[in-house]
Amino acid sequence: MKFLEKYLHKMEPHFIKGGKYEKWNPLFETLATFAFTPKLVTTKGTHIRDGVDLKRTMFTVVIALIPCLLFGIYNTGHWEYAVAEGNRDIPYFAEMGAKFLTGLTIVLPVVVVSYGVGLTIEFIFGMLRGHSLHEGFLVSGMLIPLTMPADVPLWMVAIATAFAVIIGKEIFGGTGMNVVNIALTARAFLFFAYPTSMSGDKVWMSGLGDKMSTNSADLDGFSGATALGDLASFMSDKATVAGETVQSSMALQNFSTEYGVWESFVGMIPGSIGETSTLACLIGGLLLVLTGVGSLRIILSFFAGGFVMGLLLNAIGGNPYLDLAAHHHLVIGGFAFGAVFMATDPVTASQTAFGKIIYGFLGGLLAIMIRVLNPAYPEGVFLAILFMNIMAPIIDHYIIQANINRRLKRLKTA
């Protein structure tokens, strides 16, 4: 690697102040610091520093997302096949190579657009502010595609990414300064700006929308399309028929055959690209917890909050949504993905140890509450996390105030 190092040395004078390409310094520095840890030394304070830096931290999160990405690619491919065959029940683990490749052709462009748009904007802001790329977007750029439905138009991904990076992050000062999670900002933007492309029953399987408009006869088995969407439609079925309790349990039964706990846990159901597999999320989560990057406190309390809310709603009961088993709630929709990758974002989560527990618990609680009690938004997880992002400073405020009060009390008793 000596030749690369020498080349960088040779090029460096052009990019520093007064050089030919002074303006492009952030780009040069980003590439140079990516290839080589720079020769910066400590100048004041401690003379040695821990090996860890933000690049390694963020890269670990990207690695943790790979199981979700790979599974998401395969799952997307599978449902594309199912739509093409016009049969929802084709075997899941067959023609795996072909399904994966098909999935790749759908998912890869979304990833490329997300990174392309986001990094370009980050570089522009970097050049305006005169600093190299800060690593936050390495993770956001991977999270955004994984929260998108497979059939999302690429231009929407581009707009959402641009909105999230500019309004969600850069106007607050960049990485580490944002108030709400970047990826969820992108998701929420699309959800409210283009609701027809982000929810409903056409968007979750690639190709379904086109096929439905040309030939609806083939598609009897495809109403609903996601677990949460189906649950909602089962509910509206029920409203038209008398004999409520019977209907409710029947609807649940139908739902459970279509979306069994095990199928949902593994992720063999339609949904956003990366969110369907609880298993893949937990593998990533395990890596995050073992390396200490993700907070176990938040992940566990988030699941606990969701479970408790599920039990509470079960106790009320009365319609399929309320009756759906609490543990079943935890494996459908984006619950696991949100718990592991979204709620744990250290910048927007609660910063204090006890605050993290409250933050996670309330987040999980709200996610299921919104999902069940507000049928207009079948997916409550991203709304719940965004809401808790806003609330996190308030939680922290009380934790900090408790710390201050302990000190004041000491002063009084002293």
Add this chain to the structure above:
Amino acid sequence: MSNTISIRKGLNIRLVGEAKKEIKDIPVSKTVGVSPLDFHGLTPKLVVKEGDNVQIGDVLFFDKKEASVKFISPVSGTIESIVRGEKRRILNVLIATDGKQTAKKFDVSKAASFNSEETKALLLETGFWSSIKQRPLDVIANPNNEAKAMFVSSFDSAPLAPDYEYILGDDIDNLQKGFDALSTLTDGKVHLSSRPNSIFSKINGVKHHTFDGVHPAGNVGTQMHHIDPVNKGEFVWSINIQEVAAIGRLINEGTVSSSRKIALTGSELKNPTYVNVSKGTEMSAILDKGIVGSNVRYISGNVLTGDQKNPTDFIGYYHNQITVIPEGNEYKFFLTSGWLGHGFDKFSNSRLFPTFLLPKSKKFTLDTNTNGEERAFVVSGELEKVFPFDILPVQLTKAAITQDIDGMENLGIYEVAPEDFALCEYVCTTKINIQDKIRQGLDLIASECM
């Protein structure tokens, strides 16, 4: 004997280059320097001028704001020059030594029965007062204040730190005299904190405490926090234990002894060992030709809180250790030794590196590379793991950065010194100079609230 206080939050950074338990005598270097910069916030007023003859104990300069606090010559000789920097700021007072080490005599015949004022006067006159630091602010104690307690730590838990039990093993008598003198200074207690089964438990007239666990267990700030924390409006004083022994020697002998035993440590030393040197000795005279490489950093003090020096500089006033480690001013390819490398050569408190898998006996050679660039705070919960205080380190640092005086007061700025945050700074993923931020916060408090 009180119960053992075990410090769990912290980190022992395991470095190569611990000092061997042998003592070499180093003769006084030809030139010796006393720098006012070693004392934070001091504005010196010179007493001597170039060409003056001085002996050990003669005053060189005093504190312009508090004229009773005097700074003395550690050697006998002639004032060689006054080194000045920008705006004629005094950087160093250089003394050409005569090698005789003649010392000024002080009257200590009645020292055993001294009251508070008399002890204070003796310590001020002999220059020992500058060794006493106060909290809040972590500066030289103001002799006009009343201290609610005094704190002395009998061990240093910093990386490669000297072992005071070894250094002061023969000095118990001097220590006893020193502690007797100190105990007159405060109406409160003198707290002496030691490792379990310490030889210092023989000392009488102090309140003993036992501390166990990882660094910063030996930091006096940690001990204060767990024994009797500082509240707003209170003052506590602390002093290094080797200085206590030197005060004892003054009371026994009537002269100031400027010889100290210090540890030479670090991976770049051929022969890390203890040496007996005079205060203010030139670094190169001590280290001589014992350095392995050429691209090294000389540190007066330890790797966490010490000062960077040139070989031609002098040992810092408060330091009992010299550390020499490699400089890290070279590029590191990201896959081999850079940010995405295997990391077996790096010492990290984070489990992103395999340090936690390696045996506890494995020692590391660390260089001065920052291993990454500075960023805004991103990671949470990281500093808390190495900060054994009931204080929120990130929030306090942020209050200091934003110059939020109320915030700093509420969050505990009066209790802390920059050195308490040294480990936080070490482990910080986003490479923020936390000690510097805290010092700026303290300076602001000093100018606005004290």
